[in-house]
Amino acid sequence: MNNSIENLVAHPLFTKGVAVILATLVILLLVRFAQSATSRKIEDKELRYKTRKLISLAGYLLALIIALIIFSDHLTNLTVIIGALSVGIGFALREMIQSLIGWAVISFGGVYKPGDRIQLGSIVGDVIDIGPLITTVMECGGWVKGDLYNGRLILLSNSLLFKEHIINFSSDFPFLWDEIVIPVRTDSDYRLARSIIERVGQTELSKMSDESKAAWQNFVRQYRVEDARLDPMVIMSFDANWIEFTLRYVVGYRLRRSTKDKLFSSILAGFEETHGKVQIASASFQLTELPPLSFHLERKHSGS
Secondary structure (H helix, E strand, C coil): CHHHHHHHHHCHHHHHHHHHHHHHHHHHHHHHHHHHHHHHHCCCHHHHHHHHHHHHHHHHHHHHHHHHHHCHHHHHHHHHHHHHHHHHHHHHCHHHHHHHHHHHHHHHHCCCCCCCEEEECCEEEEEEEECCCEEEEEEECCCCCCCCEEEEEEEEEHHHHHCCCEEECCCCCCEEEEEEEEEECCCCCHHHHHHHHHHHHHHHHHHHHHHHHHHHHHHHHHCCCCCCCCCCEEEEEECCCCEEEEEEEEEECCCHHHHHHHHHHHHHHHHHCCCCCCCECCCCCCCCCCCCCCCCCCCCCCCC
């Protein structure tokens, strides 16, 4: 037993393996120290994140280079061993390999980046970190209405890139088309109602409309897409119950709920100033009491 251990320790590959492990540990400590210093010194979160990622990547590359240098005189043997094990390793680690390929596609293909809001399968949230194997997402929605965080961190395998559809809300055109519906009573002044809704839309959405037009100009230069209307527009329809106005507009993907709150508040305030000329419609039901019903039973007598 002692002879086996001595032979193992005396083997050149053992010594080189220990050297690689020690060098890797030293590099990891240096990477952690550099990342900690980066977090303290850099205030800008975008620059801080990219710097930490760059330090991590440099550490991986340095460890690989040192390993190659240490094993430089055994590279031929290592090539034979790796070739023999490649089939088994590839089958056993196919999910990991797919995740690494997915990470390369995400990082260099511009699929999404930290800060983007994405939908991957049924998960919607903001990307907060992209690792070699895992993408970390701060989830939105769920039991929380609107596009607000619910507090859950979702770890998504990068291999899902090849299995699920990816929706990016913020990559090239960070705006969405949205709409609100306002029902108005049929005896209201529909012309006045329409003018109020149009005025509110132009007032509350003017700045966002200008920003979306600038982003759209850059968007159409990159893609073959038809021109679209970005200014707010009001569409009217009606039935036997009420008149329905739909305000369609462009909004930043993070501002949908707060924008709806502003629009509804301003529209209701405008309707109140009409002193009853414009009123919001609501479904109502009139219950009618049925008169009492009496049943008379007639008994038939049969003679013998």
